[in-house]
Amino acid sequence: MSNLENLNPVQLVKGYLSSIGMSDDTISKYFDENHFNRALILNLPSVCLMPQNKPGASKSNQTHIHVTGDPRHFFFPSEEVANRTSASKDERIDIDVSLANIKALHKNSASISPNDLEIKRSFTLAKIAHRRSQENQVQISKIKLDDSLFIDLRLGLYKNDLLVFLGYSDSDRLFAIGIPKEYYSSVASVGTSVFFNLHDTAKIQIKSALKRIEASYDDNEMISDMEAIADSIYQQQIVEAEPSVTQHAPMPKAGKVTSLSERSKRSAAIGKEAIKDGDYKCAIDSSHLTFQSKNGSPYVEAHHLIPMAFEDDFENSLDVKGNIVPLCPHCHAKIHYGKFDDVSNMIEQLYSERKDVLALSGIGIDLETLKKYYL
Missing domain, CATH: 2.40.330 (At1g16640 B3 domain)
Incomplete structure (x- = not known):
């Protein structure tokens, strides 16, 4: 027995x-x-x-x-x-x-x-x-x-x-x-x-940690922290993921996940595909130095040019490789937290390079609207 x-x-x-x-x-x-x-x-x-x-x-x-x-x-x-x-x-x-x-x-x-x-x-x-x-x-x-x-x-x-x-x-x-x-x-x-x-076990620890954070902060501060933690987890998942193989075409939305704040689901495999297509180089400046990740490739991070928080404004998914740009950690932090003049210049450069594939993906947008998403 x-x-x-x-x-x-x-x-x-x-x-x-x-x-x-x-x-x-x-x-x-x-x-x-x-x-x-x-x-x-x-x-x-x-x-x-x-x-x-x-x-x-x-x-x-x-x-x-x-x-x-x-x-x-x-x-x-x-x-x-x-x-x-x-x-x-x-x-x-x-x-x-x-x-x-x-x-x-x-x-x-x-x-x-x-x-x-x-x-x-x-x-x-x-x-x-x-x-x-x-x-x-x-x-x-x-x-x-x-x-x-x-x-x-x-x-x-x-x-x-x-x-x-x-x-x-x-x-x-x-x-x-x-x-x-x-x-x-x-x-x-x-x-x-x-x-x-x-x-x-790691997933259990992450959920437990998020639950503790939810109990410790006020709602507005909590939502900001949750997004930062979720993005950190997403970037780590990309390092370990196998890249998907997709086309520049409209994709249906994947739905949402909910903890304290509701946010759209993101695929690590698609993020990895976008990084691979970008040859593991920063889209702002390919000469930007980074370090080797655990899998031996240069470490760059996936950034959604049209932020996922605004997916409800679109009929199709924003989590497509045409909307994901590889950025070195410095540029990724800068586009989120830098002065708006600097951020605006980055957006203009990335938009100029991406507007055609955004349209092919069914998520066409004009430059001024895109900039407003970063205000």
């Missing part, structure tokens, strides 16, 4: 849902392996239960769920957990729950439809609790402030039942599900709580 540490958490959830009568098709549609990037399995001791669910001999007045050890890093970066010298503020954690799961936990299986997980939105709270004599812990749930559906989920859980959190790959939301001991004890021995990185 496996320990909890050796289980695939997504497979554990799928197996449990099958045991309560959910159809394989319904489970497979929602629980694709790539749908989630991290998981936390909490084995609940008596002190972490709702008061009415604690064993009769329990004298604990605790109502939150405490998390210690590595599983703490599911909710907060390891450095922040370790370095806190006082308690953090409670942070809202947006989650999805399954009413089918809650019904099963409350012995109401007769009302479960095998073709409907009944996914509903909910939330709980989490914070870092500082303790002088012991390591800091993460505390989840405030029963007076949590959403009622999360409370219903907790009310269905008893000693050594599992509370499982799965982190979505494409958002900061979590999926939460309860699994009774009666089910998992048939496939795994009782163990400690476990934190799993299912895919790319």
